[in-house]
Amino acid sequence: MKLPLIQKIDILPSQFNELEVIFKKNAIGSGPTLLQFPELDGKNLGEVYKMCEESFKHLGINPRFPYPTYILSEVGLKQTFFPELKSTRAIPKHFIKKIKRIKKREQSLLDKITTLSERIKNHNISEDLKYLTNKSSKNKELRNLCSEKDFYLELIESIKGSNRDEVI
Amino acid sequence: MAKKKIFLSDQKKKDLEGFEEIFDLIGEENTEIRSEKEIQIEDYEIFDFLEKETLRLEKIDHFFTTHLPIDKRYSQTNKLIEKEKGDVALLREELIDELRREGSGLYQFISNLFAKSFS
Numbered sequence: 001m002k003l004p005l006i007q008k009i010d011i012l013p014s015q016f017n018e019l020e021v022i023f024k025k026n027a028i029g030s031g032p033t034l035l036q037f038p039e040l041d042g043k044n045l046g047e048v049y050k051m052c053e054e055s056f057k058h059l060g061i062n063p064r065f066p067y068p069t070y071i072l073s074e075v076g077l078k079q080t081f082f083p084e085l086k087s088t089r090a091i092p093k094h095f096i097k098k099i100k101r102i103k104k105r106e107q108s109l110l111d112k113i114t115t116l117s118e119r120i121k122n123h124n125i126s127e128d129l130k131y132l133t134n135k136s137s138k139n140k141e142l143r144n145l146c147s148e149k150d151f152y153l154e155l156i157e158s159i160k161g162s163n164r165d166e167v168i
Numbered sequence: 169m170a171k172k173k174i175f176l177s178d179q180k181k182k183d184l185e186g187f188e189e190i191f192d193l194i195g196e197e198n199t200e201i202r203s204e205k206e207i208q209i210e211d212y213e214i215f216d217f218l219e220k221e222t223l224r225l226e227k228i229d230h231f232f233t234t235h236l237p238i239d240k241r242y243s244q245t246n247k248l249i250e251k252e253k254g255d256v257a258l259l260r261e262e263l264i265d266e267l268r269r270e271g272s273g274l275y276q277f278i279s280n281l282f283a284k285s286f287s
Binding site: 003004065066094097098102103105106109110112113116117119120125128131132135138139141142146148152153155156159 | 215229240
């Protein structure tokens, strides 16, 4: 396995029919990737992203775990499948390093990383992420109910307090 | 053409401070002067990155294998939502009882309103 450092892939309009081939060839999912569409503007990018999403689903790659696959887009896209970056400057510095020849001690760490990333790939990540999304909306519902309860408690307390004052 | 690299110790580099431009004049083109410390830092850069990366992946794996299954099996969110809904319903009833009691602020306000409007 090569070092999991960011790889940038330029996809031209002529290559849109062979997205899956490009993704397989570049081993997307085995390392952080930035997909760039240099000849497209924001409007057409929406359609291309859908094609990419379908390819990812077909290949069983998750765009967030174990490694992120970013889409470069200056204008925000209405999608949540891929993490987006507005410019190449926004790439996490963690994934940007000078490529060097790997030493023995580094190779053992890299082997461990390979095992771990394969383990993560074996999880049913898309189902787990759906569960987490659902959980987050339920947590919001719970938070709203708690704040509503607090409001009523304060209101009742203040009403009772004012009644007590009147009696005195 | 590949850059020619000259490696200097920290002490030597310190002694030669201020003479960098002269090196450019007398040295060959594409010569890069680097200290031993810089080389050492670069050596550890990849190792450090790989260690951090291992830690990151271990945490993700731990989350998916340990935390999430426990949360799925013993989630309390639904029960808490039910409990809070019950509490809110009771408090609403209590609030309505308080407000419709004779002598309450709302009762007095509406009485005044009616008195002013229809007298």
